[in-house]
Amino acid sequence: MTAPLNGIDADPANQLEAQRVADALDALAQSLAALEPGIERLLVNPSADPALLDRARRSARRLRLHVERITLVVDGHAATPWHGQERRSPQRATNVARLPDRLATPAKPVTRSPDDWEPF
The missing domain is CATH 1.20.5 (Single alpha-helices involved in coiled-coils or other helix-helix interfaces)
Known part of the structure; x- marks a missing residue:
């Protein structure tokens, strides 16, 4: 839901949806509060x-x-989805360049042996 819940700059359909969600959340909170005694009994007698x-x-x-x-x-x-658009500001530094994209090359495995160790 992107409409504000306080009703500012919201059309009537969004306000109705916000009211429906708020009412449902109130009912859910009341239902969960009614479960508290049963949950306490499960904690005492599992x-x-x-x-x-x-x-x-x-x-x-x-x-x-x-x-x-x-x-x-x-x-x-809420996290806004990123669709590949530019996120840098027009006031960004212009004396730097982006690094080139890395190629997906697998790293070479490093095999160590006791001969690689340095003596004390």
Whole structure:
């Protein structure tokens, strides 16, 4: 989502989308808060079915990825994709040149032997 959540310079469709996302995130936060007692019981008594614990673990990891992305987007730190365009400023130094692209040649393996060692 690229529309600001505060409604400045956003068209009505983007505002509706932002409102829908904010409402869904509120509902999700409330649902997760309701899970706290059950999570505490699992910490105290981990005798639940191992398959269920594994399923919960995988879901929690997926949820963590989503939460990190949502936080980045909402905080305005979403990474912008690079499409090969020039990123250097017009005010950049002009007395330097870019290095030529390196060829993809494999490095030669270095074989060491005890004869290569220097004596003390």
